Amino acid sequence: MDCPLREDKDLCMTYNPKIFELITRKYTLTILLLLDKYGALRFNEIMRKIDGITQRSLSIRLKEMEESLLIKREIVNNRPIVINYSITIQGKAVKNAILMLLQLTNLISPTEKDYFA
Template identity: 70%
Template sequence: MTGCCIQDEQDLCMEYSPKIYQLITRKYTLAILLLLDKYDKMRFNEIMRKINGITQRILSMRLKELEKAYLIRREIDKNGKTVMYSITTQGKALKNAMLMLLQLTNLLSPPNNPEKDYFC
Protein backbone atom coordinates (compact mmCIF):
# COMPACT_ATOMS: atom_id res chain seq x y z
CA MET A 1 0.00 0.00 0.00
CA THR A 2 1.31 3.45 -0.89
CA GLY A 3 0.58 6.90 0.45
CA CYS A 4 -1.13 7.95 -2.78
CA CYS A 5 -4.92 8.27 -2.71
CA ILE A 6 -5.37 7.53 -6.43
CA GLN A 7 -5.84 3.83 -7.03
CA ASP A 8 -4.30 2.06 -10.04
CA GLU A 9 -2.79 5.34 -11.30
CA GLN A 10 0.55 5.60 -9.52
CA ASP A 11 1.97 7.73 -12.35
CA LEU A 12 -0.40 10.51 -11.24
CA CYS A 13 0.91 10.49 -7.68
CA MET A 14 3.64 12.88 -6.64
CA GLU A 15 5.63 12.85 -3.45
CA TYR A 16 6.25 16.16 -1.75
CA SER A 17 7.84 17.49 1.39
CA PRO A 18 5.16 18.24 3.97
CA LYS A 19 7.64 20.47 5.84
CA ILE A 20 8.14 22.76 2.84
CA TYR A 21 4.42 22.75 2.08
CA GLN A 22 3.64 23.80 5.65
CA LEU A 23 6.33 26.49 5.52
CA ILE A 24 5.04 28.10 2.34
CA THR A 25 1.51 28.28 3.74
CA ARG A 26 2.62 29.98 6.96
CA LYS A 27 1.95 33.64 7.54
CA TYR A 28 4.69 36.05 6.41
CA THR A 29 6.66 33.49 4.36
CA LEU A 30 5.77 35.08 1.03
CA ALA A 31 6.25 38.59 2.40
CA ILE A 32 9.79 37.75 3.51
CA LEU A 33 10.64 36.17 0.16
CA LEU A 34 9.21 39.15 -1.74
CA LEU A 35 11.23 41.65 0.30
CA LEU A 36 14.48 39.74 -0.02
CA ASP A 37 13.96 39.37 -3.74
CA LYS A 38 13.32 43.11 -4.15
CA TYR A 39 16.08 44.42 -1.88
CA ASP A 40 18.67 41.67 -2.47
CA LYS A 41 20.06 41.75 1.10
CA MET A 42 18.39 42.94 4.28
CA ARG A 43 19.08 43.03 7.98
CA PHE A 44 16.66 41.62 10.55
CA ASN A 45 15.39 45.03 11.68
CA GLU A 46 14.91 46.20 8.11
CA ILE A 47 12.64 43.22 7.46
CA MET A 48 10.82 43.88 10.75
CA ARG A 49 10.07 47.48 9.75
CA LYS A 50 8.72 46.46 6.34
CA ILE A 51 6.21 43.82 7.52
CA ASN A 52 3.16 45.08 9.41
CA GLY A 53 2.16 43.03 12.42
CA ILE A 54 5.12 40.65 12.54
CA THR A 55 6.80 40.12 15.90
CA GLN A 56 10.51 39.57 16.52
CA ARG A 57 9.78 36.02 17.64
CA ILE A 58 7.81 35.11 14.52
CA LEU A 59 10.31 36.77 12.18
CA SER A 60 13.18 34.95 13.86
CA MET A 61 11.36 31.62 13.58
CA ARG A 62 10.39 32.18 9.95
CA LEU A 63 13.93 33.21 8.96
CA LYS A 64 15.38 30.10 10.61
CA GLU A 65 12.81 27.88 8.86
CA LEU A 66 13.49 29.49 5.48
CA GLU A 67 17.25 29.16 5.96
CA LYS A 68 16.94 25.51 6.97
CA ALA A 69 14.89 24.89 3.79
CA TYR A 70 17.61 26.61 1.68
CA LEU A 71 15.16 29.30 0.54
CA ILE A 72 17.18 32.15 2.08
CA ARG A 73 20.80 32.62 3.06
CA ARG A 74 22.13 34.11 6.29
CA GLU A 75 25.48 35.86 5.95
CA ILE A 76 27.67 37.38 8.65
CA ASP A 77 30.15 40.11 7.68
CA LYS A 78 33.88 39.77 8.29
CA ASN A 79 33.68 41.71 11.56
CA GLY A 80 30.97 39.40 12.86
CA LYS A 81 28.71 42.34 13.66
CA THR A 82 26.26 42.49 10.76
CA VAL A 83 23.93 39.68 9.72
CA MET A 84 22.34 39.96 6.29
CA TYR A 85 19.63 37.81 4.75
CA SER A 86 19.25 37.15 1.04
CA ILE A 87 17.05 34.95 -1.12
CA THR A 88 18.44 31.86 -2.87
CA THR A 89 17.66 30.64 -6.37
CA GLN A 90 15.30 28.05 -4.84
CA GLY A 91 13.63 30.82 -2.85
CA LYS A 92 13.08 32.89 -5.98
CA ALA A 93 11.57 29.92 -7.79
CA LEU A 94 9.23 29.23 -4.88
CA LYS A 95 8.25 32.91 -4.62
CA ASN A 96 7.42 33.01 -8.32
CA ALA A 97 5.34 29.83 -8.06
CA MET A 98 3.44 31.24 -5.07
CA LEU A 99 2.73 34.48 -6.95
CA MET A 100 1.45 32.54 -9.97
CA LEU A 101 -0.87 30.58 -7.70
CA LEU A 102 -2.19 33.80 -6.15
CA GLN A 103 -2.77 35.28 -9.60
CA LEU A 104 -4.64 32.13 -10.65
CA THR A 105 -6.90 32.33 -7.60
CA ASN A 106 -7.74 35.93 -8.58
CA LEU A 107 -8.59 34.82 -12.11
CA LEU A 108 -10.87 32.06 -10.85
CA SER A 109 -12.49 34.11 -8.13
CA PRO A 110 -11.76 37.83 -8.40
CA PRO A 111 -11.87 39.68 -5.10
CA ASN A 112 -15.14 41.62 -5.06
CA ASN A 113 -14.87 42.85 -1.50
CA PRO A 114 -13.80 46.50 -1.19
CA GLU A 115 -11.64 45.39 1.74
CA LYS A 116 -9.18 43.15 -0.08
CA ASP A 117 -7.51 40.13 1.44
CA TYR A 118 -3.71 40.01 1.38
CA PHE A 119 -1.34 37.08 1.65
CA CYS A 120 -0.02 37.99 5.10
Template identity: 40%
Template sequence: MTKRTYTCGLDAAIAVMGGKWKGLILFSLGEGPLRFGELRRAVDGISERMLILQLREMEHSGLVHREVHHQVPPKVEYSLTDFGHSLNAAMAPLGEWGEENLERIEAIP
Protein backbone atom coordinates in the same frame (compact mmCIF):
# COMPACT_ATOMS: atom_id res chain seq x y z
CA MET B 1 9.87 1.61 -3.82
CA THR B 2 10.10 4.59 -1.45
CA LYS B 3 7.07 5.84 0.41
CA ARG B 4 6.06 9.38 -0.59
CA THR B 5 5.75 11.88 2.21
CA TYR B 6 3.48 14.23 0.26
CA THR B 7 0.38 13.37 -1.72
CA CYS B 8 1.10 15.89 -4.50
CA GLY B 9 3.32 18.83 -5.44
CA LEU B 10 0.93 21.36 -3.93
CA ASP B 11 1.09 19.51 -0.62
CA ALA B 12 4.90 19.68 -0.69
CA ALA B 13 4.94 23.39 -1.62
CA ILE B 14 2.52 24.29 1.17
CA ALA B 15 4.65 22.33 3.65
CA VAL B 16 7.69 24.45 2.70
CA MET B 17 5.70 27.70 2.74
CA GLY B 18 3.67 26.97 5.85
CA GLY B 19 2.10 29.80 7.81
CA LYS B 20 1.30 33.45 7.34
CA TRP B 21 4.75 34.99 7.45
CA LYS B 22 6.96 33.01 5.07
CA GLY B 23 5.24 34.32 1.95
CA LEU B 24 5.64 37.90 3.15
CA ILE B 25 9.30 37.30 4.00
CA LEU B 26 9.87 35.75 0.56
CA PHE B 27 8.18 38.70 -1.11
CA SER B 28 10.29 41.20 0.88
CA LEU B 29 13.55 39.42 0.09
CA GLY B 30 12.62 39.20 -3.60
CA GLU B 31 13.99 42.71 -4.15
CA GLY B 32 17.39 41.81 -2.71
CA PRO B 33 19.26 41.15 0.54
CA LEU B 34 18.01 42.79 3.72
CA ARG B 35 19.36 43.14 7.22
CA PHE B 36 17.22 41.86 10.10
CA GLY B 37 15.89 45.30 11.08
CA GLU B 38 15.06 46.17 7.47
CA LEU B 39 13.24 42.87 7.09
CA ARG B 40 11.29 43.41 10.30
CA ARG B 41 10.13 46.82 9.05
CA ALA B 42 9.24 45.35 5.64
CA VAL B 43 7.05 42.60 7.12
CA ASP B 44 4.39 44.63 8.90
CA GLY B 45 3.03 43.11 12.09
CA ILE B 46 5.60 40.37 12.65
CA SER B 47 7.23 40.15 16.07
CA GLU B 48 10.99 39.89 16.43
CA ARG B 49 10.68 36.40 17.90
CA MET B 50 8.44 35.17 15.06
CA LEU B 51 10.75 36.64 12.42
CA ILE B 52 13.72 34.86 13.99
CA LEU B 53 11.82 31.54 14.04
CA GLN B 54 10.59 31.90 10.47
CA LEU B 55 14.05 32.85 9.16
CA ARG B 56 15.59 29.84 10.91
CA GLU B 57 13.00 27.52 9.35
CA MET B 58 13.48 29.09 5.93
CA GLU B 59 17.26 28.82 6.23
CA HIS B 60 16.92 25.16 7.29
CA SER B 61 14.70 24.39 4.28
CA GLY B 62 17.11 26.12 1.90
CA LEU B 63 14.93 29.09 0.95
CA VAL B 64 17.02 31.77 2.66
CA HIS B 65 20.76 32.37 2.96
CA ARG B 66 22.10 34.05 6.10
CA GLU B 67 25.40 35.86 5.65
CA VAL B 68 27.34 37.17 8.63
CA HIS B 69 29.74 40.02 7.91
CA HIS B 70 32.47 40.05 10.55
CA GLN B 71 32.75 43.72 11.35
CA VAL B 72 31.97 46.12 14.17
CA PRO B 73 29.05 46.45 14.68
CA PRO B 74 28.14 42.94 13.49
CA LYS B 75 26.12 42.82 10.27
CA VAL B 76 23.88 39.96 9.15
CA GLU B 77 22.09 39.95 5.78
CA TYR B 78 19.38 37.62 4.58
CA SER B 79 18.82 36.82 0.92
CA LEU B 80 16.93 34.30 -1.16
CA THR B 81 18.68 31.21 -2.48
CA ASP B 82 17.94 29.96 -6.00
CA PHE B 83 15.41 27.62 -4.36
CA GLY B 84 13.79 30.63 -2.64
CA HIS B 85 13.71 32.64 -5.88
CA SER B 86 12.01 29.73 -7.65
CA LEU B 87 9.34 29.52 -4.94
CA ASN B 88 8.88 33.28 -5.05
CA ALA B 89 8.33 33.07 -8.81
CA ALA B 90 5.82 30.26 -8.32
CA MET B 91 3.93 32.34 -5.73
CA ALA B 92 3.67 35.41 -8.01
CA PRO B 93 0.55 34.20 -9.90
CA LEU B 94 -1.15 33.43 -6.59
CA GLY B 95 -0.38 36.97 -5.40
CA GLU B 96 -1.80 38.40 -8.63
CA TRP B 97 -4.95 36.32 -8.17
CA GLY B 98 -5.26 37.67 -4.62
CA GLU B 99 -4.91 41.26 -5.83
CA GLU B 100 -7.54 40.72 -8.54
CA ASN B 101 -9.98 39.23 -6.03
CA LEU B 102 -9.11 41.30 -2.96
CA GLU B 103 -12.54 42.93 -2.55
CA ARG B 104 -14.35 39.62 -2.85
CA ILE B 105 -11.94 37.92 -0.41
CA GLU B 106 -12.26 40.75 2.13
CA ALA B 107 -16.07 40.46 1.92
CA ILE B 108 -16.03 36.80 3.05
CA PRO B 109 -17.45 36.70 6.60
Protein backbone atom coordinates in the same frame (compact mmCIF):
# COMPACT_ATOMS: atom_id res chain seq x y z
CA MET C 1 2.78 10.07 1.92
CA ASP C 2 0.61 7.32 0.45
CA CYS C 3 -0.99 7.70 -2.95
CA PRO C 4 -4.82 7.41 -2.68
CA LEU C 5 -5.20 6.26 -6.30
CA ARG C 6 -5.80 2.56 -6.88
CA GLU C 7 -4.64 2.17 -10.46
CA ASP C 8 -2.96 5.39 -11.60
CA LYS C 9 -0.13 5.60 -9.07
CA ASP C 10 1.98 7.42 -11.67
CA LEU C 11 -0.29 10.45 -11.23
CA CYS C 12 0.67 10.84 -7.58
CA MET C 13 3.50 13.15 -6.68
CA THR C 14 5.67 12.97 -3.61
CA TYR C 15 6.60 16.21 -1.91
CA ASN C 16 8.20 17.51 1.25
CA PRO C 17 5.32 18.38 3.62
CA LYS C 18 7.65 20.48 5.80
CA ILE C 19 8.41 22.87 2.93
CA PHE C 20 4.81 22.81 1.71
CA GLU C 21 3.63 23.93 5.17
CA LEU C 22 6.35 26.58 5.34
CA ILE C 23 5.44 28.22 2.06
CA THR C 24 1.81 28.56 3.19
CA ARG C 25 2.69 30.08 6.58
CA LYS C 26 2.17 33.73 7.41
CA TYR C 27 5.02 36.04 6.39
CA THR C 28 6.90 33.52 4.22
CA LEU C 29 5.83 35.10 0.92
CA THR C 30 6.25 38.60 2.37
CA ILE C 31 9.85 37.89 3.38
CA LEU C 32 10.64 36.34 0.00
CA LEU C 33 9.16 39.36 -1.79
CA LEU C 34 11.18 41.80 0.32
CA LEU C 35 14.47 39.95 -0.13
CA ASP C 36 13.87 39.62 -3.86
CA LYS C 37 13.14 43.33 -4.21
CA TYR C 38 15.79 44.80 -1.91
CA GLY C 39 18.52 42.16 -1.93
CA ALA C 40 20.29 41.39 1.33
CA LEU C 41 18.57 42.82 4.41
CA ARG C 42 19.36 42.75 8.11
CA PHE C 43 16.91 41.45 10.71
CA ASN C 44 15.80 44.91 11.88
CA GLU C 45 15.38 46.11 8.29
CA ILE C 46 12.99 43.23 7.63
CA MET C 47 11.20 43.93 10.94
CA ARG C 48 10.61 47.57 9.98
CA LYS C 49 9.13 46.62 6.61
CA ILE C 50 6.50 44.14 7.91
CA ASP C 51 3.50 45.42 9.86
CA GLY C 52 2.45 43.32 12.82
CA ILE C 53 5.34 40.85 12.90
CA THR C 54 7.03 40.19 16.23
CA GLN C 55 10.75 39.60 16.74
CA ARG C 56 10.01 36.03 17.77
CA SER C 57 7.85 35.32 14.70
CA LEU C 58 10.43 36.80 12.35
CA SER C 59 13.26 34.90 14.01
CA ILE C 60 11.38 31.59 13.75
CA ARG C 61 10.34 32.19 10.14
CA LEU C 62 13.87 33.17 9.05
CA LYS C 63 15.31 30.07 10.71
CA GLU C 64 12.74 27.81 9.02
CA MET C 65 13.34 29.44 5.65
CA GLU C 66 17.11 29.13 6.01
CA GLU C 67 16.83 25.43 6.94
CA SER C 68 14.64 24.89 3.86
CA LEU C 69 17.19 26.72 1.65
CA LEU C 70 14.73 29.46 0.65
CA ILE C 71 16.99 32.15 2.10
CA LYS C 72 20.66 32.46 2.96
CA ARG C 73 22.07 33.90 6.18
CA GLU C 74 25.45 35.56 5.83
CA ILE C 75 27.63 36.82 8.66
CA VAL C 76 29.80 39.80 7.75
CA ASN C 77 32.81 40.10 10.04
CA ASN C 78 32.70 43.83 10.65
CA ARG C 79 32.63 45.57 13.97
CA PRO C 80 29.85 45.19 14.96
CA ILE C 81 29.08 41.86 13.29
CA VAL C 82 26.38 42.20 10.65
CA ILE C 83 24.02 39.39 9.63
CA ASN C 84 22.36 39.70 6.23
CA TYR C 85 19.54 37.59 4.83
CA SER C 86 19.10 37.11 1.09
CA ILE C 87 16.87 35.05 -1.17
CA THR C 88 18.26 31.92 -2.84
CA ILE C 89 17.48 30.54 -6.30
CA GLN C 90 15.13 28.05 -4.63
CA GLY C 91 13.46 30.92 -2.75
CA LYS C 92 12.93 32.83 -6.00
CA ALA C 93 11.39 29.74 -7.60
CA VAL C 94 9.00 29.30 -4.65
CA LYS C 95 8.12 33.00 -4.67
CA ASN C 96 7.37 32.93 -8.40
CA ALA C 97 5.27 29.76 -8.06
CA ILE C 98 3.21 31.27 -5.23
CA LEU C 99 2.66 34.47 -7.23
CA MET C 100 1.49 32.42 -10.23
CA LEU C 101 -0.99 30.53 -8.03
CA LEU C 102 -2.28 33.80 -6.57
CA GLN C 103 -2.74 35.24 -10.06
CA LEU C 104 -4.60 32.08 -11.08
CA THR C 105 -6.94 32.36 -8.09
CA ASN C 106 -7.69 35.95 -9.11
CA LEU C 107 -8.51 34.79 -12.65
CA ILE C 108 -10.87 32.00 -11.64
CA SER C 109 -12.51 33.41 -8.52
CA PRO C 110 -15.99 34.81 -9.11
CA THR C 111 -16.52 38.50 -8.61
CA GLU C 112 -18.87 39.53 -5.84
CA LYS C 113 -21.47 40.43 -8.46
CA ASP C 114 -21.27 36.97 -10.08
CA TYR C 115 -21.26 35.21 -6.73
CA PHE C 116 -24.53 36.72 -5.55
CA ALA C 117 -26.33 36.54 -8.91
